[in-house]
Amino acid sequence: MTHAAVSGRWSYRAFLMRTPFAFAFLAMMLCMPSAVAFLAQGGSHSPGLTVAAVLVLLALVPxxxxxxxxxxxxGFLLFLVIHFFVARQIALTSTxxxxxxxMVIVLLFVAATYYAQWLIRLTPQVMDRAVRYLAWFLVAVTILAVVRLQPLGGGIWEKPTFPFTEPSHFAAVFTPVLLALCSRPGGRQRFVWLGVGLLTxxxxQNLTVLVGxxxxxxxxxxxxxxxxxxxxxxxxxTQIDLTYYLSRLDFSVQTQNLSSLVYLQGLDFIQQSFARTWGWGVGFQQLGFTPLHSPATLVIYSLNSGSFLNLQDGGFVAAKALxxxxxxxxVLIGVMTIAAVRAALILRRSALTGNPIDPRRRFCLAITAGYLIDIYVRGVGYFSATTMFLGIAIFALSAMRKANVVDTWQSPGTARSPKS
Structure with a gap:
């Protein structure tokens, strides 16, 4: 290899570790799956996530x-194969x-491994700035959605929030980013960002955003x-009309709210799956293909102009996984919930005591804790940006633990006082 080739390779590697690229790479991975669905006017995030994974490999493999x-x-693939072929004997499935x-899992696993290794090679300063830029980017997304400045074709979505097809998908990304900022020591900055979150x-006007x-x-x-x-x-x-929010909290059998009906539909799917398969499950990625029926499904069909909603993703990750x-x-949902709660406790301890956490580790912990929104409130299935980032976070946290990364870095301007 010539000296020029070696020099060019190191220059490219240095570019990958700078703040502008770090911000763009984070934004790409978090937004690409939904953005492709938005522009293609499709419901699945899998194509966009596949595109993002390929871009990750093209950028990092060299x-x-x-x-x-x-x-x-x-081991994971073997488990899924065994589980699926047993499920085939007791439920209608799509091989x-x-x-x-x-095949998508293999691609995402490799891409997540490379992405995690890139992330832990960033300096704490670069990671800290990139997350702050990402937060302001999401604020800009909010402003553009409020003034209805959206790409052509976004009219098919009820409340377009480009690059997200709806505010609930925005919430799944916004929550961990906001958590990463607010868990930093420093009461004043936290208070400002909490205000930004509430205003967002x-x-x-989205309940999932407010829950996040x-x-x-x-x-x-x-x-x-x-x-x-x-x-x-x-x-x-006391000053606003709460009808919108209260209607989404109505889970009675008489509700006419689509969001509530989707949630009830997911709960019915869990009950029917357990009853029909004796707790085995209908098989990986079979929701929407295996005939499970819910009274809420028929109401959704009649209210939504003859279209079904969330048959394949269940409305939230727990409904799909169960x-x-x-x-x-x-068991998987239980393990993820425990991991999320543990991550939340670590972040709270840092926020209240001023104990520093490396920004790379903080962001991964925020992703893990924020995934509670996907699990229990609103999710788009396994092949989503936040699920992909959960895998990245797990790989990165494991690598940092093996490398004995010490949490000594403190963001400039943050206070260490436990009173903050």
Whole structure:
């Protein structure tokens, strides 16, 4: 290899580690899946996630050398294959859809491994700035959605929030980014960002966004800040029409709200899957193909101009995992919930005591804790940006633990006082 080639390779590698690229790479991975669905006017995020994974490999394979854990990948695929072929004996399944999903998993596993290795090679300063730029980018997305400045073709979506097809998908990304910022030591900055989060939820008029912001408040705010936020929310509630929000909290059999009906449909899918398969599940990626019926499905069909909603993703990740993987899905959801709660406790300790956390580790912990929104509130299935980033976070946290990364870096301008 010539000296010029070596020099060019190192220049390219240095470019990958700079703040502008770090911000763009984070934004690409978090937004590409939904953006492709938005522009293609499709419901699945899988094509966009596949495109993002290919871009990751094209960017990183030439300069990074990683150790791929084929044992983990092989073991996981073997479990899915065994589970699926047992499910075939007790439920109607689609082998083609299952096989295609396995190929996507292999691609995403490799891309997530490379992405995690890139992330942990960033300096703390670059990661800290990139996350802040990402937060302001999402604020700009909110402003453009409020003034209805959206790409052509966005009119088919009820509340387009480009690059997201709806505010709920925006919430799944916004929550962990907001959490990463608000869990930093420094009461003043936290208070400002919590205010930005509440204002974002109010402007987008979306319950999932507000639930995400309140999750961040519970995790990061000391009692006095929590009380102030609560007073502000209550005061605002007395001045606005709450019909929109209350209708989404109506889970009675008479509800006519589509969001509530989708949630009820997901719960019915869990119950029917367990009853029909004796707790085994209908098989990986089979929701929407295996005939499961819910009274809510028929109401959705009549209210939504003869179209079904969320038959394949269940409305939230827990509904999909439990319906498809049965008791194994319940174990998986339990493990993810425990991991999310542990991550939330670590972030809260840092926010309240001022203990520093490396920005790379903080962002990964925020992704893990923020995934509670996908699990229990609103998710788009396994092949989503946030699920992909959960895998990246797991790989990155494991690598940083093995490398003994010490949490000594402190963001400039943040306070260490436990009173903050």
């Amino acid at each position: 300069v990074l050398r990683v150790h791929l854990r084929y044992d983990i990948l092989g 083609g859809r299952f096989a295609g999903s396995l 939820g109010a402007l987008l 912001v309140m999750l961040v408040v519970v995790i990061t705010a000391p009692i006095w800040q929590f009380c102030i936020v609560l007073v502000v929310v209550v005061a605002a509630a 319906s498809e993987l049965g008791v194994f899905g319940a």
